[in-house]
Amino acid sequence: MRTVVQFGPQHPVWIEPIRLKLTLDGEVVKDAELEAGYVHRGLEKKFEWDYNKAAYLSERVCGICTQHHSTCYCLAVEGTMGLELPGRAAIIRTIMLELERLHSHLLAIGLTLEAIGFENLFMQCFKDRELVLDVFERTTGNRVLHGINIVGGVTRNIGPEMAKEISGFCDAMEKRCHELERMVANSHTIRQRMQGVGVMSQKLAEDLCVVGPVARGSNVPYDVRAVAPYLLYKELKVTPVVEKDGDCWARTMVRVRELFQSIDIIRQCLPLVDGVPEDLFTKPKSMPEGENFARVEAPRGELFYYVRGKKSKELDRVKIRTSTYANGIGIVPLIKGAHMADVGFITITFDPCIGCFDR
Amino acid sequence: MDMLEILENIVKNAVSKPYTSKYPFSPYQHFPGTRADVTFDGTKCILCGLCERSCPAECITIDKEKTTIEYLNTRCIRCGYCVRVCPTNAISQNEVYTKPSREKLTVYTLVTNENAPIIKKRKAEAAKKAGEAKKD
Amino acid sequence: MMESRTVTQAELQGIVNGLKAKGARLITIVGADAGESIEVLYFFNTGVNSTEVYRVVVPKKGGNEEVESITPLMPAAYIAENELSEMFGLKVKGVPGRFFLHPSLKAPLRRS
Numbered sequence: 001m002r003t004v005v006q007f008g009p010q011h012p013v014w015i016e017p018i019r020l021k022l023t024l025d026g027e028v029v030k031d032a033e034l035e036a037g038y039v040h041r042g043l044e045k046k047f048e049w050d051y052n053k054a055a056y057l058s059e060r061v062c063g064i065c066t067q068h069h070s071t072c073y074c075l076a077v078e079g080t081m082g083l084e085l086p087g088r089a090a091i092i093r094t095i096m097l098e099l100e101r102l103h104s105h106l107l108a109i110g111l112t113l114e115a116i117g118f119e120n121l122f123m124q125c126f127k128d129r130e131l132v133l134d135v136f137e138r139t140t141g142n143r144v145l146h147g148i149n150i151v152g153g154v155t156r157n158i159g160p161e162m163a164k165e166i167s168g169f170c171d172a173m174e175k176r177c178h179e180l181e182r183m184v185a186n187s188h189t190i191r192q193r194m195q196g197v198g199v200m201s202q203k204l205a206e207d208l209c210v211v212g213p214v215a216r217g218s219n220v221p222y223d224v225r226a227v228a229p230y231l232l233y234k235e236l237k238v239t240p241v242v243e244k245d246g247d248c249w250a251r252t253m254v255r256v257r258e259l260f261q262s263i264d265i266i267r268q269c270l271p272l273v274d275g276v277p278e279d280l281f282t283k284p285k286s287m288p289e290g291e292n293f294a295r296v297e298a299p300r301g302e303l304f305y306y307v308r309g310k311k312s313k314e315l316d317r318v319k320i321r322t323s324t325y326a327n328g329i330g331i332v333p334l335i336k337g338a339h340m341a342d343v344g345f346i347t348i349t350f351d352p353c354i355g356c357f358d359r
Numbered sequence: 360m361d362m363l364e365i366l367e368n369i370v371k372n373a374v375s376k377p378y379t380s381k382y383p384f385s386p387y388q389h390f391p392g393t394r395a396d397v398t399f400d401g402t403k404c405i406l407c408g409l410c411e412r413s414c415p416a417e418c419i420t421i422d423k424e425k426t427t428i429e430y431l432n433t434r435c436i437r438c439g440y441c442v443r444v445c446p447t448n449a450i451s452q453n454e455v456y457t458k459p460s461r462e463k464l465t466v467y468t469l470v471t472n473e474n475a476p477i478i479k480k481r482k483a484e485a486a487k488k489a490g491e492a493k494k495d
Numbered sequence: 496m497m498e499s500r501t502v503t504q505a506e507l508q509g510i511v512n513g514l515k516a517k518g519a520r521l522i523t524i525v526g527a528d529a530g531e532s533i534e535v536l537y538f539f540n541t542g543v544n545s546t547e548v549y550r551v552v553v554p555k556k557g558g559n560e561e562v563e564s565i566t567p568l569m570p571a572a573y574i575a576e577n578e579l580s581e582m583f584g585l586k587v588k589g590v591p592g593r594f595f596l597h598p599s600l601k602a603p604l605r606r607s
Contacts, residue, residue: 053415138392
């Protein structure tokens, strides 16, 4: 006998509204249907605006990956105008991008642990995240929605004292991340709960073209920092962190290991701040014309912006394709055949950001 | 094994003081450079209108007849674009956040700068008219 | 700046078959209103530092133009084609037209 259950727009396990209509047979899910659009704000229509003001709009698409959205938009518009970034701006942008990845992965790991019931470690993750948000407030002025990226460069500087403070922060953060990794990787109960649940095979991951830790947890080594490098990643080589199994445990371990990779990249970038000339941005000399696209590796996957200008201050068309937009198609094949108790948990290990999905 | 570490963590949390602070009663320790709302200086503004054209939230209105600046504080997004764009550095950004309130906070600033082009022109016309009236 | 190749709809199916055999992956599908026609751009990632862009021009006929779908070949295109069809009013064969918007809204990104 089949019952239809609404995993409705409001549910305590995820933060944003999305609707799944499940058809159950006992405890096992037979069929599912995804419906989205609860947070749709029509941003692509509003982007046909003054291109300077649109930089502040692009930050507000998502709250957790704001720095990546504004960097990707600025890279795409600078390509249509032919602007050259000064060296110092590239270094500051790279440091901010890696800090953003740190705090987003800590939040994702904390939410996964809360979904299985381990609330103490979830609170510990958020306590460690406060260190990163303090660094953001000292350098940019805000904890989220930083607003330092403009078309042409950045507006705030990282001087030598700030660099020394960030280097002290890196040491403290690495000690805390080692503790977190020890608690998660050596634990018997967490492993038993997560292994073998929600398996995505390598062939399915390649067919559906998923991105981010979801793909890297299924043995597909796709990382935009290695495939199409931008900013400082042309000099610092990044190897993708890959796990073979494809279940929830593999995706969480990918995120835990990427924490250490980010701290390592910040440590490599900090000494480069010394020798570079002091200018932070270049003034644009022409209007955006023609079309261009840019790609950036956000914490959840690959982020893509397409910009077309019409030789005036207003832009003609802007298209945003976020990482949850590419991964959203992978939720339904994984849920079919799983237990009802695992549905919310599998969705959380995908790390969905519905603000990015709906725009 | 990890049960013992979690137990130690729980006991340490139970006997130490809380990690959070009681916000409205103890003030917020902000860092230098935090971005809060914006103040206008009436003695430096020249009424050019650049800040009005560049605000993403459209919260500044310049009235050239009455020489006032109207600033809708509740609509401002604290981005700092007007601070960068002003040619005479008449706008400065505070560091302490505004307290929550139930009414809309709107600030009117009167511009008294003698060098502003509009004020200069009006003073020159008024002086010329006074001179002509005296001649007759 | 980016380079792109303009192809017809029939040629596109052959090209997508060839790319799929080589192991390329689809990035996304973008629609843009260009006055007299609607342009549909297909972005593919074919290797390290190489991407290919294909452009299909659909002349405007006052509503209900038709575009062939590539979802049977590449299942990753499902959400992108749904969004293309509901934002611009094109009909993409084989795909239900709605994903994000309420049924009372019609083609918000189309200008005429």
